[in-house]
Amino acid sequence: MSKIYASYNNIISSLGFDSQTVVQNIHNENSGLRLIDDKDLLPDPFYSSIINTEDLYADFKQLNNEGQFTRLEQMMISSLSKVIKASKTPLTNRVGLIISTTKGNIDALNKNNEFLKERAYLSSLGKVVKETLGFKNDAIVVSNACVSGILSIAIAKRYINHGTYDDVFIVSGDMVSEFIITGFNSFQALSNEPCKPYDKDRTGVNIGEVAASILVTNNEKGLPKEAVAILGEGSCNDANHISGPSRTGEGLFRSVQSAFKEGNVTHTDIDYISAHGTATLFNDETESIAFNRLNLNKVPLNSLKGYFGHTLGASGLVETIVGMYSLQNNTLYTSLGFKEPGTSKPLNIITKTTPKQLNIFLKTASGFGGCNTAVIFQKVK
Amino acid sequence: MESGFYIKSFCHIKDHKVSLNGSVIYDDKDALDFLEFIKAAYRSFDIKYPKFFKMDGLSKLAFLASDLILQKEKLNIEDENNIAIVFSNKSSSLDTDEKHQESIQNKDNYYPSPAVFVYTLPNICIGEISIKYKLHSENSFFIFDSFNAEYLSDYTNSLLLANKADEALCGWVEFDGVAYDAFLYLVSKEGTTTHTKQNIVNLYNT
Structure with a gap:
């Protein structure tokens, strides 16, 4: 393929x-x-x-x-x-x-x-x-x-x-x-x-x-500098509740696993997570549980909701685009609004703009209806 | 294009009739409107899932058509049943959208409600079905101007060929507040009708 x-x-x-x-x-x-x-x-x-x-x-x-x-x-x-x-x-x-x-x-x-x-x-x-x-x-x-x-x-x-x-x-x-x-x-x-x-x-x-x-x-010619390859993706349902996330982060957990499997990558390959982070009590808590189950708790992570708010059907795409520039610029961007940890499981939240060599990032999102999606991207150049 | 997949079963709900694999299994020509019809149909099948009555119209329609197909599969919900759900329609969640809009239209009579607002997304009906059958599977909701067998079949084949799902429950669930039309079908490695665009169109039109 x-x-x-x-x-x-x-x-x-x-x-x-x-x-x-x-x-x-x-x-x-x-x-x-x-x-x-x-x-x-x-x-x-x-x-x-x-x-x-x-x-x-x-x-x-x-x-x-x-x-x-x-x-x-x-x-x-x-x-x-x-x-x-x-x-x-x-x-x-x-x-x-x-x-x-x-x-x-x-x-x-x-x-x-x-x-x-x-x-x-x-x-x-x-x-x-x-x-x-x-x-x-x-x-x-x-x-x-x-x-x-x-x-x-x-x-x-x-x-x-x-x-x-x-x-x-x-x-x-x-x-x-x-x-x-x-x-x-x-x-x-x-x-x-x-x-x-x-x-x-x-x-x-x-x-x-x-x-x-x-x-x-699928055309590798003439790609811009920030282009990324799509390594794997998955989109799994919580099968739990129509307006609240699953307490175990089941759908998100499975979505990331599905993307890992297709991309033939593991948690050690992920340099950065662009997460959903809506700042509701339940959403952020659930993400922390899912990312810990996936051994991703040490990977630098941000939510960009502190810049744009939650932009609903556009949020996953706008946040992916920022992630692409994060790789190109080899820079982790601050998760704006975060000061002190507030989830039951630890996460490595990015607290200031930091230069770092980056190759692969994971983008996740969750929504009403119990839906979750994860996509893994790799730097091209 | 031959995909190696088959349409294992299908369900229609329209014109005050419910049919499964081409045979009418419930009809009620005298039903006053959609809501009366769908509730009576639900009761006639002895499904016993009280949450049904809390759902909005679109979810009731999608739920009933899905349940009639999935009942036959005799799924054990303790097992992993990797059945993707790929639905589409024209009006999205319009019926519920209008209810939410009514609740905010008049500032002197202002009553927005979370129980209504949550159904202002078409994919909520997929969530309802996933919850009943514990399907932690791939799901997506598409909006087309009319039934689009080509986009649906291409997408379903791509999911199945990439082993993202073992089977897929697909089709059209349309409800605009008055008119309704559901046509769902289960795509599988088993069956007799091959999963082609033409066969989907033929079944949709039966």
Whole structure:
């Protein structure tokens, strides 16, 4: 089986509109989280990382697309068009398109929204992205809760392995909407301060928004410097509870094992873990149990939720992209918000930006419905 | 493309009828709506899983179709049953999305609830089935404009060929609040109908 790579990429976020700028901000420990006081979103103020609307509009306008586009469509099309351009990949019938999102244009369900309710269909979002950017194949929309972004990389790899495509462009995105904020608030899962993944005083999640895009390809020619090979992946269910993680971290444990087996690697090969770390009590605790069961407790680990918040269907992809630059720059980035250990099992949380020779990293995510995904990446150059 | 896999069994739930492997096993033309129909159908099969009544419409639909297929497998849930779940639909979790939206639409009548919000993700129905059958397996939920046998079969074959799963429960579970249509099938190394795009389309249309 030929190697498959995660290649050209882009992040549109409150920390910048290209991956390098975003990674530089993370290097400098700049967070995109701000206190948002917007009664249209939530009665009380909350912390979030939100893309500047004027900047987004200006960026999108440069593309000269005709027609009306929702905010999320602007985020996704702006992000993906940069990756298509940088990769110089012609959009033939051998090129697939995956869209990763949990809620898409869900704000179109609001009676006061300027767009019709039909725009809330995820297949409609797929069609808009496909047609605006000129893809030959219909979009495959992946909506698998908070693992969607990282699962999309596994799915792209599987379609390429199977011979369906040679190249797959993935664009992932979710917006901060009243729908999502009120839902997480009803769970009492929102923190009223910047989130503190794995910390003993952690008080819950911040929801944020990004659009992130990447090219997954079997073509080893012309890869960018940050490209990585996809060594193995797995996506296993907890089979325990629909809205809480398993106490033993069973699905996460099995996902990592599955990825290890396929990649023919062991825990000693992993230089860095880009974990999920939502900063809820249960999630972070469960991860600590799963990583200890896997003998990964000494491997440097971070959660990037302290920079972007939890960006839902995009989180796994945006965090993978930062991980790719971590390898390229041989630098471990700070797990922002962490001060003192707050899980029953020890973890090696990264507390400052640290130079270190890096070759292989593990990305994990978990989500509602008991889903978990793990993917292992190796530096190419 | 010949994959070496077969469609071992399949289940349809639509037009107020439930059929298994092509034979109608329950029908209720007089049912008022989806909810009345699916609850009566569930009771008729003597499944005894009270959590069913807490599920949203999409999960009820997916759960019942899956249960009718998996019952026949006589799985021992103490064993490792590596059955992947690969579902798809058009409307995602729209029915429940609208319920959550109603609960926040009016600031003077504001009642968002975690019990509703948790079902605003289509893959929750996969979680429900995984819990009942203790399936710690691969799962993914895709959204397509209409039933897409090609994307489903390519993905399922790739999972089975890579030994990520021994079998796969696949198909379409669509519910938009009024209209519903479930077609699920179990892909296995055993069976008589080969797992091809054309055979999937033929079965979907029966």
